[in-house]
Amino acid sequence: MELVKVGAAALNQTPLDWLGNKKNILAAIEEAKSQNIQILCLPELCITSYGCEDAFYSPDVFKISLEILEDIVDNTQDIVTCVGLPIWVNNKIYNAACVIANRQILGFVCKQHLPNYGLFYEDRWFHRWKPSQISEISIKGIKYPVGDLIFNFENIRIGLEICEDGWVANRPAIRHFDKGVDIILNPSASPFAFHKFKIREQLVTDASRAFCCAYVYTNLLGNEAGRLIFDGDAMVCSGGDVLASSQRFSYADFTLTSAIVDIGKNKIEQAKIKSSLPTDLKLINSNFELTYSEIPNTSFAEMEAFEKGGSLKEEEFSRAVSLALFDYLRKSRSNGFTISLSGGADSCACTALCGLMVRLGDESIGFEQFKEKLSYIPEIKSAKSIKELTEKLILTIYQGTENSSADTLESAQKLAESIGAQFYNININGLVENYTSLIEQQIGRKLTWATDDIPLQNIQARVRAPGVWMLANLNNHLLLATSNRSEVAVGYCTMDGDTAGSISPIAGIDKEWLRTWLVWLEKTGCEVKGKHIKIEGLKYVNALQPTAELRPKDNKQTDEKDLMPYKVLNHIEQLGIRDKKSPLECFKNLEKFYENQYTREDLFNWTNRFFKLWSRNQWKRERYAPGFHLDSHNLDPKSWTRFPILSGGFVFELEKLKEYYEGKSGGGRKKIGF
Incomplete structure (x- = not known):
């Protein structure tokens, strides 16, 4: 034979x-x-x-x-x-x-x-x-x-x-x-x-x-x-x-x-x-991980190109997370997904992925077989089309305050309409004011943006959680958390606010790449049954600059102004967390890589900021909803990157960085050793 x-x-x-x-x-x-x-x-x-x-x-x-x-x-x-x-x-x-x-x-x-x-x-x-x-x-x-x-x-x-x-x-x-x-x-x-x-x-x-x-x-x-x-x-x-x-x-x-x-x-x-x-x-x-980073002279640009991989990465991401959401839904015997849809990139990405889940499932096993796998959901049996199925499985809600803009409301509503999801719109400004007033009465003073910036931002994010949880519970839905990997790295999120949820589908994806994926999904889209499935309703979010919309509108708040450019944040995360380089080594690398793009002072401040925020916010990473493993490295302490909740906070290492920056140890850009 x-x-x-x-x-x-x-x-x-x-x-x-x-x-x-x-x-x-x-x-x-x-x-x-x-x-x-x-x-x-x-x-x-x-x-x-x-x-x-x-x-x-x-x-x-x-x-x-x-x-x-x-x-x-x-x-x-x-x-x-x-x-x-x-x-x-x-x-x-x-x-x-x-x-x-x-x-x-x-x-x-x-x-x-x-x-x-x-x-x-x-x-x-x-x-x-x-x-x-x-x-x-x-x-x-x-x-x-x-x-x-x-x-x-x-x-x-x-x-x-x-x-x-x-x-x-x-x-x-x-x-x-x-x-x-x-x-x-x-x-x-x-x-x-x-x-x-x-x-x-x-x-x-x-x-x-x-x-x-x-x-x-x-x-x-x-x-x-x-x-x-x-x-x-x-x-x-x-x-x-x-x-x-x-x-x-x-x-x-x-x-x-x-x-x-x-x-x-x-x-x-x-x-x-x-x-x-x-x-x-x-x-x-x-x-x-070592298949592309084991060569010492590999540049960040080369690694970045390897990881992006053109449209292949966009297709893989779309199909992998859509399948993961579908299996998570049916294996947990939940009836659908609820999303607090702010109109920003993160919540729009989660909503778009749920819409893709239905369309890619139809492509993979057919409409009737897709329904059969969810037959434990009573409402599913009556669905006659992809649109009806999507409406029964995906529920979104926009929860605005006085700091929210008409642009994000339009972004949220148009996206929900374009994929066929249910859309609710409520204003929570009264709830925010009630909580603020109750605390002011107890502490005997008014809260102001000049003295209480973080608490006033966080209360808006947290107030959104009870309502969206109620909707999820009423419908036996999974609530999706909407934090991305860049936020995970530095703790740029409100615990029990935007981190609330049963599963966090984009926790393994950095914000910069996520935005390129949203543009791809709007303009190119997944190839399904010989056609490219685009979500054109994303054009509204793709026209916006990422912002939490938690400060007064005249502040012109943006995420990158609060933190640093996302590409720099992601670069420091790869060098410092994945490659285990010290703050000083990271800064030297950034000096060379961004020599003609950013000032030395900015790079120094961003490096300092990253390592301080990373070490302070390990407790947040310990509490994140489970996320999907998508890359050769992730920040989930339960599956990859373990870091102590309490640590020295890089105080010694950051002092060495400061000495180098100020020229006290070897002078300026000269190579030093210690």
Whole structure:
């Protein structure tokens, strides 16, 4: 048997949803059988799903996983299937994949390399299996091999790499090559990040070429556990060629990608190679962030260009967050989204994403199937069009004060109308005055903008929260928080005001890029069913300068005047937080990069301001609603950037920066060391 049809199934699973996960697995297996697929790879930990956190410690999770596995085994007549689950061996928990052939368990392969960086924490739950080690596991009195295994079928040798195993230098595939493996299966749970699918494709194609084999890679799909988005990226490569690649960001329960591979051709290529370790394999550092920043001389402009990636990034962002919102909605069994729509860039972006969610869902699985997935919502059944569906799912409210402008009201109303969302408009100025008056009576003085600027701004933002929460509760909706990544970095937000919400869809995106995306969505838009879906109602917000509208109108308040230019803020965040550079090193970098754009004094003041605000506002980042992981780095303390709530506040470091700026340590721009 030299021609073999192999398949990769991407599954939309949910942690500990035993029946739902089993249903998707069995449906994928049945579809694979109907397509005459002989070998099928299912994703990593697909029985339990990936994000079970400390529930992995529960022995009951292991026991139920084996019960589900039994049901899966019974449905594997005439097919070889690889399915992921946690197993206990000698009182240790392992991330494993079970290989089943024709209703028989052949063995369990355990993951050898566990990611423990950024948003990954696998060392907390699992043990690392030692290379070449083989043991056994007893299930209902029957013993099965477990460990670093190779499987043989009719002159075909199959080996496995489980996700991270394929991203490291000392990967199992090297030993598989020595043993003449013909097919490598890689069941993965690899979270979405911008352009990451290109890295995966390079990894898989290079491995299939260097190890002279067919390589089957599959991934999870959708918003699995709240923060991570899985794009359903799956592919089959052989001899360095991509034979098949999946549709990404599908709204379906699963997608299936298949191809026929020529095992005989690969065997001939293996015979030609005289070295046991191919020398031309491109190794990819397991930390995705390093794929573009590991070169010391890489400029900020080059990194920025890499990250923007033209319209590809806009499309990925639109599709990833829309899918994440849809899964979050249905898996939380909520009836829709409520948004406090101020008419500014952030709330307009959240509203536009909800509108895209409906349109992209219709493109992906069709109108009726989209409705079926939300059939638990009584009002959905009667919807006859995209517009009606949008109106039932999205509710917006504009809450103005005396400091709000006609421009932002128009921006909010026109956007809601353009996507078909419900729109309410109320004035909360009386509520603000009542709260202010109550406090003034207690403290015995009037509050003024000259002495009480921050409290007077914050009360307006906070007063908006109770009303919008009431609307969300009345409709069993998810309230969307509207803070962006730039605000997250410096705490430019009102806790229990614009941060109020169940999920924060744009917390991983900086404000500068978000504005370019809004323009793209207005003028170009997502390609859906051969047409570009634009949201032309965004033209009103795109004409506005970002402002909180919390100070009196004659103040002409803008966000960048309050903080600094967003591109500088984002640059400092990347240098200081992602790249771990000191305030002084950041300032030196900014001096060179913005030499002809900003004064040295401004750059010094902005650097000072950033680090002071960053350290003071960690408590805010700890309280943000869950956000989506979208980039190679994020600021979420629960999934990536951990920082102490109480710290020294960079006092020592900022003093060094001041000495350098004032010329006391080496004089002006001269290089100094300490």
